[in-house]
Amino acid sequence: MSHAFVEVQQAAKRFPGANDGDDLTVFENVSFTLEKGEFVCIIGHSGCGKSTIMNALAGLDQFSDGAMIMEGKEIDGPSLERGVVFQNYSLLPWLSALQNVRFGVRARWKDWDDARVTQHSLSYLEMVGLKDVVDRKPAQLSGGMRQRVSIARAFATKPELLLLDEPFGALDALTRGVIQDELIKIWSKDRQTVFMITHDVDEAILLADRILLMTNGPEARIAEAVEIDLPRPRQRSEIVKHPHFYTIRNYLVDFLVSRSGALRTADLDRRGLHYPESVNPVERASTAADTPPATDGQPASAGTRSDTLVTFTPKETHHG
Ligand SMILES: Nc1ncnc2c1ncn2[C@@H]1O[C@H](COP(=O)(O)OP(=O)(O)OP(=O)(O)O)[C@@H](O)[C@H]1O
Numbered sequence: 001m002s003h004a005f006v007e008v009q010q011a012a013k014r015f016p017g018a019n020d021g022d023d024l025t026v027f028e029n030v031s032f033t034l035e036k037g038e039f040v041c042i043i044g045h046s047g048c049g050k051s052t053i054m055n056a057l058a059g060l061d062q063f064s065d066g067a068m069i070m071e072g073k074e075i076d077g078p079s080l081e082r083g084v085v086f087q088n089y090s091l092l093p094w095l096s097a098l099q100n101v102r103f104g105v106r107a108r109w110k111d112w113d114d115a116r117v118t119q120h121s122l123s124y125l126e127m128v129g130l131k132d133v134v135d136r137k138p139a140q141l142s143g144g145m146r147q148r149v150s151i152a153r154a155f156a157t158k159p160e161l162l163l164l165d166e167p168f169g170a171l172d173a174l175t176r177g178v179i180q181d182e183l184i185k186i187w188s189k190d191r192q193t194v195f196m197i198t199h200d201v202d203e204a205i206l207l208a209d210r211i212l213l214m215t216n217g218p219e220a221r222i223a224e225a226v227e228i229d230l231p232r233p234r235q236r237s238e239i240v241k242h243p244h245f246y247t248i249r250n251y252l253v254d255f256l257v258s259r260s261g262a263l264r265t266a267d268l269d270r271r272g273l274h275y276p277e278s279v280n281p282v283e284r285a286s287t288a289a290d291t292p293p294a295t296d297g298q299p300a301s302a303g304t305r306s307d308t309l310v311t312f313t314p315k316e317t318h319h320g
Contacts, residue, residue: 003072004033005193006057006161011066013052026052027220030066032212034161037191041204042222043252044214045260050197054165057195058084070161080108083159085150087169091138097145098134101125101153108157124156125149127189128182144175148182155186164196168203177236180206188233201252205245206234210309213255215264218275223263226252227311244312251310 011030014023027049034040042050055061056068059078068075070082083104091100101121109117125134128148138146147167154162167183168176180203187194187207198204204211211226230242239245268274 003069005036005038005071006034006195007067007069008032008053008057009067009069011053011056011063011068013049013056014064025219026217027214028065029221032222032225034193034195036193038209039187039194039196039207040210040212041196041198041208042212042214043198043201043204043256044220045216045256048214048217048220048260050214051165054084054163054195054197057161058082058163060084080157081160082163083154083157083161084163084165085147085154085167087166091146091149091153093138096135096137097125097130097141097149098122100138100149101156104153104157121152121156124152124186127155127186128152128179142175144171144179147171148179151179151183151186155190155192158190158192160193162192162194164194166197166199169199176203180236183207184233201249201256202236204228204252205230205248206236206239211252213252214260215267216261217264219264219268219273221267223255223260224308224310227309229311247312251312 009031012028013026015026017023026047030049030053032040042053044050052061056063057075059075059082075082092103095103098118098121101124102117105112105117105121112120122131122134125131125148128151130145130148130152133141133145138149141149147170151167154164168179171179184207194207196204196207198207205228208228211228212222213224213226214220215223226248228248230239230244230248
């Protein structure tokens with residue numbers, strides 16, 4: 001029996017309630033897999049638990065229930081096999097860009113001599129366009145440059161699983177576009193497995209093989225996985241011309257604008273649970289639970305269970 005590269009099984013996260021109140025269940029029954037070499041994005045409204053899932057995969061947090069398995073072994077703490085890039089760069093401020101990357105590379109390959117560590121680190125800094133500023137400290141770099149150092153550091157250590165928590169969230173649109181292109185370039189070369197949080201639908205379509213859609217929290221879940229089968233290599237200016245691009249985009253936007261809240265409301269009603277009125281105006285406004293959106297082209301399959309894969313390209317049927 002074959003197993004996925006990473007499997008999250010029936011995960012839930014609960015926090016104790018304040019002042020002896022009820023526990024807060026952020027999410028429940030979250031199950032998904034990542035195949036080796038796959039680029040998977042997860043989207044959902046603030047507070048549904050995306051970072052909590054990512055931190056658990058990084059080994060920095062634990063689920064209240066459920067299991068996480070990578071290559072047949074339970075994840076029970078941080079490991080060099082799992083690299084993380086956070087939104088806030090997390091560079092060591094007293095080290096130069098090169099020293100920051102060298103730090104990770106040195107920890108990964110302890111038997112490499114200094115020249116090899118430096119050469120390997122420089123090659124990744126060059127890939128993200130920082131060849132000329134490798135001796136600068138983080139404070140002497142722009143936000144975009146700092147994030148490129150973080151990405152170079154994460155990829156240079158060649159972890160088997162890369163976890164990216166909104167890595168471009170703090171960047172302006174132009175810089176974001178440039179670094180997305182660099183990320184595609186570097187991922188195309190190494191084909192590591194990537195799990196990325198983003199709030200940007202266009203970014204998710206540009207980068208992902210699959211996008212996991214989370215309903216609103218508390219009591220969130222993964223409602224669907226959408227397969228992005230636009231041809232690679234993808235370029236921002238080209239994919240918008242693909243006949244499926246806007247169908248996929250409309251589907252995702254509709255999920256975020258209405259279905260993510262409506263599905264949660266339906267889940268709570270089904271279970272007889274009640275939370276105070278949502279502070280999320282989008283959720284308050286939503287009504288059409290379980291109704292796939294009207295798009296200019298319907299997906300080949302659609303549903304509302306976490307194991308539902310939504311595709312927009314009808315698969316070829318082979319006869320004989
Ligand atoms: N230590 C804690 N105690 C109580 N609640 C917590 C704690 N840590 C996180 N939470 C709650 O868990 C929920 C999920 O947080 P998380 O950061 O995972 O969400 P998210 O989907 O990543 O949000 P965002 O998109 O804003 O980053 C939030 O409602 C948050 O308030």
